[in-house]
Structures are given as C-alpha cells and as structure tokens.
Amino acid sequence: MKKMQLALMAVAAAALLIAPNMLKSYGIYLLSYWLVYIIATMGLNLTVGYAGQKSLGHAAFFGIGAYTVAILMKAGVSFWLGLPAAALLCFAVGLVLGFPALRVQAIYLAFATLGFNTAIWLLMRNEEWLTGGTFGINNIARPELAGLSLEGNLAYYYFVLAVTVLLALLLWGLLRSPWGKAFTALRDNPIRAESLGVSVRSYTLLSFAIGAAYAGIAGALFASLVQFIEPAPFAVAASIMMYLMVVVGGPGYFWGPVLGAAVGVIVPEWLRDVPGVSDWYLPLFGAAVVVLMVWLPEGLLSIPDRIRARREAREASAARSAAAANVGAVT
Amino acid sequence: MSTALLRVTDLKKSYGAIQAVGGVSFEVRPGEIFGVIGPNGSGKTTLFNSMLGQITPDSGRIELKGDDVTKLGPLALNRRGVGRTFQTLQVFGKMTVRENLIVAAQEHHGTMWSRMFAPGDSGLGPKADALIDQFRIRHVADKKAGTLSYGQQKLVDIGMAFMSDPDLVLLDEPCAGVNPSLVGGLSSLLKELNQTRKGSFVVIEHNMDFVMDLCHRIMVMVEGRVMAIGTPAEIRGNKQVLDAYLGN
Numbered sequence: 406m407k408k409m410q411l412a413l414m415a416v417a418a419a420a421l422l423i424a425p426n427m428l429k430s431y432g433i434y435l436l437s438y439w440l441v442y443i444i445a446t447m448g449l450n451l452t453v454g455y456a457g458q459k460s461l462g463h464a465a466f467f468g469i470g471a472y473t474v475a476i477l478m479k480a481g482v483s484f485w486l487g488l489p490a491a492a493l494l495c496f497a498v499g500l501v502l503g504f505p506a507l508r509v510q511a512i513y514l515a516f517a518t519l520g521f522n523t524a525i526w527l528l529m530r531n532e533e534w535l536t537g538g539t540f541g542i543n544n545i546a547r548p549e550l551a552g553l554s555l556e557g558n559l560a561y562y563y564f565v566l567a568v569t570v571l572l573a574l575l576l577w578g579l580l581r582s583p584w585g586k587a588f589t590a591l592r593d594n595p596i597r598a599e600s601l602g603v604s605v606r607s608y609t610l611l612s613f614a615i616g617a618a619y620a621g622i623a624g625a626l627f628a629s630l631v632q633f634i635e636p637a638p639f640a641v642a643a644s645i646m647m648y649l650m651v652v653v654g655g656p657g658y659f660w661g662p663v664l665g666a667a668v669g670v671i672v673p674e675w676l677r678d679v680p681g682v683s684d685w686y687l688p689l690f691g692a693a694v695v696v697l698m699v700w701l702p703e704g705l706l707s708i709p710d711r712i713r714a715r716r717e718a719r720e721a722s723a724a725r726s727a728a729a730a731n732v733g734a735v736t
Numbered sequence: 737m738s739t740a741l742l743r744v745t746d747l748k749k750s751y752g753a754i755q756a757v758g759g760v761s762f763e764v765r766p767g768e769i770f771g772v773i774g775p776n777g778s779g780k781t782t783l784f785n786s787m788l789g790q791i792t793p794d795s796g797r798i799e800l801k802g803d804d805v806t807k808l809g810p811l812a813l814n815r816r817g818v819g820r821t822f823q824t825l826q827v828f829g830k831m832t833v834r835e836n837l838i839v840a841a842q843e844h845h846g847t848m849w850s851r852m853f854a855p856g857d858s859g860l861g862p863k864a865d866a867l868i869d870q871f872r873i874r875h876v877a878d879k880k881a882g883t884l885s886y887g888q889q890k891l892v893d894i895g896m897a898f899m900s901d902p903d904l905v906l907l908d909e910p911c912a913g914v915n916p917s918l919v920g921g922l923s924s925l926l927k928e929l930n931q932t933r934k935g936s937f938v939v940i941e942h943n944m945d946f947v948m949d950l951c952h953r954i955m956v957m958v959e960g961r962v963m964a965i966g967t968p969a970e971i972r973g974n975k976q977v978l979d980a981y982l983g984n
Contacts, residue, residue, distance in 0.1 A: 579852065581856045582851065582852055582853065582854055582855075582856060583838075583839075583842040583843075583851040583852075583854050583856065583858045584851060584852050585856070586831065586835060586838065586839040586842065586856070587839065587842070587843070587851075589828065589830065589831060589839075590828055590831075590839050593828045593829065593830060593831075594826055594828060596810075596826075597822070597826040597828070598839075599809075599810045599811050599814075600788070600810050600814060600819075600820050600822075601814060601839065601840045601841075601843065601896065601900070602811065602814040602815055602841075602843035602844055602900065603811075603839070603843050604811060604843070604848070605811075607848060657830075714880075714883060717879065717880075717883050718883060721883065721884070721885065725885060
C-alpha cells in the first residue's frame with residue numbers, strides 16, 4: 406500500500422510540474438487558484454478535521470492575509486515582509502478566536518466564528534480609508550524572487566506550488582509529531598484527553614492559530630494572484646464553502662483538502678464550459694453534498710478506510726467465533 | 737506525620753437540598769487497592785468526581801502526597817500522578833492500540849514545544865509494547881481501537897491509565913459491561929499491575945466478588961456517609977453492612 410501511495414504521489418508531482426506547460430494562461434491561473442485554496446483548507450482541516458473545532462470563520466483569516474499583504478505593499482513594504490506579517494497577524498487573531506472554543510462547542514462555536522467572520526467582513530467593507538471598501542485594492546503586484554520576476558502566470562504558479570509543498574511538509578511533520586495525536590485526542594474525546602494530561606486549552610488555541618496562519622498565507626498569495634481584492638471573497642459564504650471543501654475531501658485526512666479544493670475550485674470552472682450542465686452546476690453540487698453527507702459523512706477519502714474497516718470487522722468476528730471456547734482468555 | 741498517599745477529610749458536596757456526600761473521610765496507603773462500594777445514590781460517583789477534579793466539593797480537604805489538591809482540575813491532577821478510567825469505554829477509536837497508549841503518556845515527556853519536534857511515539861514505543869505484552873493484546877496492537885471487541889477496548893482503556901506510571905489510579909466500575917467469564921482475568925491483571933507498578937488504586941465497583949477478591953481494604957458508603965472501612969473479611973462480617981447493603 407505504501408508503494409502504491411508513493412507511486413501516486415510521484416505521478417501527482419509530475420502532473421503538477423508538467424501540466425501547466427500544456428495549459429493556456431487561464432488554466433495556469435486556475436491551478437494557482439486551486440493551490441491557494443489547498444493551503445487555506447489545509448489550515449481549516451487542522452482546526453476542523455484533526456482538532457474537531459467547528460469553525461465557520463476561516464475566510465476572515467484568508468481576507469486578513471490578503472488585505473495585510475495588499476495594504477503593506479501599497480505602503481511600499483516588500484511582499485517578502487508582508488507574507489510573514491500576514492501569517493503572524495492571522496496566528497495572533499486565530500489564537501484570540503480560539504478562546505470562545507474553550508467555552509462553547511459544536512454549533513455554538515460555529516455561530517461564534519461565523520459572527521467573527523461577519524465582523525471582519527464588515528470591517529473590510531466599511532473601513533474604506535484602510536481597505537478601499539467595496540472598491541477594493543487593485544494593481545497588487547506579484548513579487549520578485551532573487552531577481553526572477555513572478556509576474557507571469559506560469560512563474561507565479563511554480564512559486565505557489567513550492568509554498569504549497571513546503572506548507573504541506575510542515576503540516577505533515579506536525580501531524581506526525583506528538584502534537585498530531587494530541588489534536589486527534591482533543592477531537593475524539595476531550596474529557597478523556599484532559600484526564601491523560603493533554604492540555605485541551607493549549608491545543609484548542611493552537612489548532613485555531615495554526616489553521617489561521619495557513620489561511621493568512623493563502624490569502625497573501627491570493628492577493629498577488631488575483632491582483633485585485635475586495636470584501637466579497639472573504640464573506641461568510643466563502644467560509645462555508647471552505648468548510649464544505651474540507652468535509653467533501655475528508656476531514657482529518659491529510660489529502661482531503663487537495664480533493665476538496667479541486668471539487669470546490671476546479672470542477673465548477675470545468676463544468677462551466679460543459680453544455681447543458683453549467684446552469685445546473687450549483688443545484689447538482691448541492692444535491693451531491695446532501696448525498697455525500699448521508700452516505701459518506703467522513704468525505705471521499707474515507708472510502709478506502711470504510712472498506713478496510715468492514716474487512717477487519719469480518720475478520721475480527723471470525724476470530725472471536727473461533728476463540729469463543731477459549732474460556733479465560735480475553736478475545 | 738502519616739504515610740497516606742491520598743487523604744480525604746470531611747468532604748461534603750450538596751446539589752440543592754440533596755447532600756450527595758456528607759462528611760466523608762478516609763485515606764489510601766501507598767501500594768493499596770482501596771475499594772468503594774455502596775448502593776446507587778450513596779455518593780460514590782460524587783466522591784470520585786471530587787477526587788478527580790471534575791467537581792469542586794463544598795467543603796473538606798483532599799491531599800495527595802501531603803499536598804492540598806482539593807481545587808485542582810483533572811489536568812493538574814494527572815500531572816501530579818493521578819490516572820483514571822471511566823465507567824464507559826473512553827478509547828480513541830481512530831487511533832491504533834499502540835497510539836492510544838502512547839498518547840496516554842506523551843504529555844508527561846518534555847515540554848509542549850519540544851514535543852512539536854519529537855518523534856511520533858515520543859520515545860514511548862518500547863514502554864507501550866511492554867504494556868501491550870502485559871495486557872496480552874499484542875495481536876491487536878496495530879489495529880484501530882474502535883474496531884476491537886468490548887473486552888479488548890476495556891483492556892486498552894485500563895492500560896492507558898497506567899502508561900504514565902501514576903502513583904494513584906482511580907478505576908470507575910472496571911467490570912461494567914465485561915463478560916462475567918473475563919472478570920477473573922481482569923482481577924488477576926490488576927493485582928499483577930499493583931505488584932509490578934507499586935501504584936495505589938481506588939476502585940468503585942458493584943461486583944462484590946471482584947471487589948472482595950481484589951481490594952486490600954473496602955469503604956462502604958450509604959446515603960453519602962461512610963458506614964464502614966475494613967478488610968474484605970471485616971466488611972463481610974459487619975452486621976450493619978450486611979443489613980444495609982450486602983444482605984445475607
């Protein structure tokens with residue numbers, strides 16, 4: 406199985422490196438857009454999928470990251486300072502947003518984060534002196550890297566791809582460390598986790614803060630990708646869409662955001678050109694989500710696990726039957 | 737002045753007009769298995785939750801190794817060497833058995849920041865394997881805990897409480913839901929753990945045969961108060977206890 410996974414990863418890496426060369430400018434732009442959403446939803450997957458915190462305010466961090474870079478660059482600050490500033494600011498704000506999660510859970514937490522998203526969105530829309538309001542901020546430049554311009558779509562794509570891979574590796578390392586198990590313990594059973602010495606308070610706050618930092622970086626990359634930002638992409642609807650991407654891909658599955666962001670970003674654009682489907686995309690998408698929640702509430706990537714679990718349950722049942730006569734031994 | 741590991745003094749807790757625990761005092765000695773029995777509504781669970789920091793008593797004092805821990809929460813108590821099991825299964829179903837055991841002790845190693853860079857098993861793999869062997873669950877060590885039988889999950893649940901080498905383990909109805917044919921094995925395992933790990937246990941249990949076989953001393957609670965404390969033989973011979981709880 407591991408060999409299969411490595412082979413799949415090699416094919417995917419080759420495709421990501423080669424495919425843009427065969428695409429037109431818009432196709433490359435779309436792939437970059439997808440990568441940006443992968444980064445954002447990787448962060449949300451940590452908060453929601455691994456740590457089990459119901460957050461509906463992720464687009465606010467995405468927006469804070471985008472506006473931080475845009476405002477700083479307009480003030481003459483380098484993108485290379487704006488990017489870490491966006492990540493740090495989102496980390497700090499995410500830490501603060503984590504505090505309500507220490508008191509409320511589930512749907513109540515979702516509403517608290519939704520309220521936060523609305524407040525940030527209103528700030529972006531109303532504080533025209535800072536954000537440009539509904540007129541937004543335009544002509545956001547793309548950076549240079551060691552004298553190499555990232556202005557072109559292809560160059561910027563490879564830059565975003567490199568950042569995505571780097572952040573994925575960082576998250577992979579974090580999830581394989583004891584922190585990963587602590588986040589999962591927090592999600593599965595916080596009372597038991599605390600009785601084992603896992604600080605529910607610390608890990609809850611960190612899950613929000615790290616998830617927010619990922620969204621902040623994604624937002625910063627987004628600002629330079631689209632080169633014009635206004636409040637609409639950072640509204641509550643965008644948070645719900647990001648949440649949906651995590652759920653569709655598989656919350657708590659490392660590759661879930663890759664699949665979920667593809668469903669949320671690539672598929673609609675692809676279907677836009679399919680005759681007879683384009684007008685029906687959203688109703689079809691909604692219906693597909695309903696079906697998915699009924700049959701696969703743990704997302705598309707849970708399919709292999711479900712098959713494996715059924716096989717193991719059958720084997721365990723057979724083993725228990727065989728050992729039933731063995732009195733005194735724990736089967 | 738005393739060698740008690742845990743000392744509870746005049747503990748009281750009321751819910752409105754109902755006094756769940758009304759001035760309970762006892763002590764648990766190092767290495768002792770101490771049983772708490774009593775009919776439903778006798779205050780055992782309230783007492784347990786107070787000792788575990790889940791609720792704050794109205795008055796009284798709880799000391800662990802001489803330190804006042806009356807107002808500490810579950811996290812602080814765990815860090816001070818108190819482990820526990822729950823009446824219902826509380827394993828992490830999506831983790832393997834080995835991962836369940838590792839997560840049960842990882843927070844006792846290093847600092848939060850050092851754990852971010854630590855290996856996934858926090859160096860606890862060999863210790864988890866030793867416990868897996870002691871609990872005779874080697875054949876399911878790499879299976880997800882949620883896929884195991886109830887009896888196997890119960891063993892994992894109990895094993896988790898022992899992974900951090902606690903000084904005191906509070907076991908809340910360890911026999912609940914366990915097949916009667918396996919209760920004897922569970923008692924032997926707990927005795928073995930008591931011998932090898934030198935820890936003290938407090939056990940709440942309704943299975944009288946199990947309690948009488950396992951515990952060094954037993955406290956009988958009735959209506960929030962202590963009716964008797966003594967060895968299993970003394971409790972069995974206590975007329976007041978026989979009349980009020982055990983029967984003939």
